[in-house]
Amino acid sequence: MNWRDVSHPEGGGSERYVQRIAEGLASAGLRVTLLCAAHGRAPRDETVNGVRIIRRAGRLSIYPRAMAFVRKHKPRLVVDIQNGIPFCSTLVTRAPVTNVVFHVHKEQWPIVFGPVGGRIGWWLESVVAPKVYRRVPYVTISDATGREMAGLGIDAERITLVPVGTEPIVRVATPRSESPRLITLGRLVPHKQVEHSLEILARLSDRWPDLTLSIVGEGWWEESLRAQADRLGVADRVEFTGFLDEKGKHEQLAAAWVFVCPSVKEGWGMVVIEAGGHGVPTVGYHSSGGLQESVVDGVSGVLVDDLDQMTDAVARLLEDDDARRAMGAAAERHAATFEWSASVREFAGVLARSVHGSPRAGVRAGTADLVELLERIQHGVDDPTHTLAVPLESTAADGTGADPALPREPASSGLA
Structure with missing residues (x-):
């Protein structure tokens, strides 16, 4: 249930x-x-x-x-x-x-x-x-x-x-963005704190005028986030993609430089592993709990304590190509272990x-x-x-119209 x-x-x-x-x-x-x-x-x-x-x-x-x-x-x-x-x-x-x-x-x-x-x-x-x-x-x-x-x-x-x-990583032909690009992925609800990603974009805009942010996901908090982007003056450099299918989501991940995960709480952080599958390191909060295990701090990403530290960590990864690529490679290796x-x-x-x-x-x-x-x-x-290698989008509707109260034979996976 x-x-x-x-x-x-x-x-x-x-x-x-x-x-x-x-x-x-x-x-x-x-x-x-x-x-x-x-x-x-x-x-x-x-x-x-x-x-x-x-x-x-x-x-x-x-x-x-x-x-x-x-x-x-x-x-x-x-x-x-x-x-x-x-x-x-x-x-x-x-x-x-x-x-x-x-x-x-x-x-x-x-x-x-x-x-x-x-x-x-x-x-x-x-x-x-x-x-x-x-x-x-x-x-x-x-x-x-x-x-x-x-x-x-x-x-x-x-x-x-x-x-x-580890979910099967959807391989896409999308190249890494030539200009610095951040990504935040998840439901658009208050406790995901996507506002922090917008704030980081605003704080780093002077140093990287071509820095952009992709926000992948949907939720009832989206209008508030759009309003915050306007207030911060970064609305023209934020892409709200809404819900994406698996291919679209992985195209966004493949193009990104850094995955920003400012959530208040994460049980583990499956999205971290998806980003890692494309060689993208994560910056997130220690206090979120589960990221302490999905992110190998200092190796596959960086865990911080507050927004100031998160901004600094993102800035370091943007300016140090070698460090970012090394962490991205480590994130990809880490993702393959689950x-x-x-x-x-x-x-x-x-x-x-x-x-x-x-x-x-x-x-x-x-x-x-x-x-x-x-x-x-x-x-x-x-x-x-x-x-377990079948994409979750590959669904087969039952189509029988059967009464759920009636006993049925075990369902076939359709993969025999």
């Missing part, structure tokens, strides 16, 4: 992670259903690379809808993707539950929901969720997030790090342990086949890699 999927207009790295893990499990023989919020860019029901996707309800109403779905259909295993707000499936199912947390949202709540809504959100995340999931295993994608979770009272031994894999197949195996191991560790004997009975399959995936007996 996740609040969004990769096709959602505000989908990002966490949704990509969920889809990749789900595809790997499905390719090895599990029947995998992803329940998420509906939106106008995708049908209510479809199968994508072997994963059945059911889109219902909205941004907040997906939570009670998901609880009702689990209660009605009684899946054998449940994975809750907790993007701040918990799904609380433990309250409606006796099946083993695993909870996935990409990052802790403490700093983001007041930015997105204001002081009152922020306090409610933080209470849900820091007080309610640890109690609701007090007996279940957790998955996270960075040590930094794991440490923050432990600070909320979650037992460290219940937290497993399952790192992000494999989705390894992530799927680790995740399957967590799911197997969640069944073994279920305190309800009735749940464990009759699950031998499920545990056996999960352990086969974990140990690489059923290699999930053959579907």
Whole structure:
């Protein structure tokens, strides 16, 4: 259960992670259903690379809808993707539950929901969720997030790090820009702090009059960002590309000199790896958490503490061609070290342990086949890699119009 999927207009790295893990499990023989919020860019029901996707309800109403779905259909295993707000499936199912947390949202709540809504959100995340999931295993994608979770009272031994894999880098013919070019990529929402990228562009304009900035992504904060570009006098050197397909996104990355990632919080930073795949180093914030692991500080990029330091770091990379190219080459090597197949195996191991560790004997009975399959995936007996090189844009609509309440045969990946 996740609040969004990769096709959602505000989908990002966490949704990509969920889809990749789900595809790997499905390719090895599990029947995998992803329940998420509906939106106008995708049908209510479809199968994508072997994963059945059911889109219902909205941004907040997906939570009670998901609880009702689990209660009605009684899946054998449940994975809750907790993007701040918990799904609380433990309250409606006796099946083993695993909870996935990409990052802790403490700093983001007041930015997105204001002081009152922020306090409610933080209470849900820091007080309610640890109690609701007090007996279940957790998955996270960075040590930094794991440490923050432990600070909320979650037992460290219940937290497993399952790192992000590398998306297949889309090779494009786009050359590096002849003039200095920055890029920021992600959802256009306040906590991504794209204003910092605009400020850096303005501060460095005297030294590099031909410096430009590409802002790739869309979101409800775009008009505010455009207004800020006007106030700073840099609107003529900023390109708001909006949403781009994979080819378009990688063309923008290939043309850039430096990737600027000023986000308040990142669970890991998949976009860093995408930039690194094109030899583009990243400058980001230490405090974002996950960038501490996706960026090798001083080698594949630079991590800083504030906007002044970020401006200085970008300036150094722009003026020192040798240092920038060396970091870009290191970023490309670093990006190649993460494999989705390894992530799927680790995740399957967590799911197997969640069944073994279920305190309800009735749940464990009759699950031998499920545990056996999960352990086969974990140990690489059923290699999930053959579907993981398929671009996420390669979707196959189910087209059957089937009632999601009816049982179905395992979905085919369409790749045999």
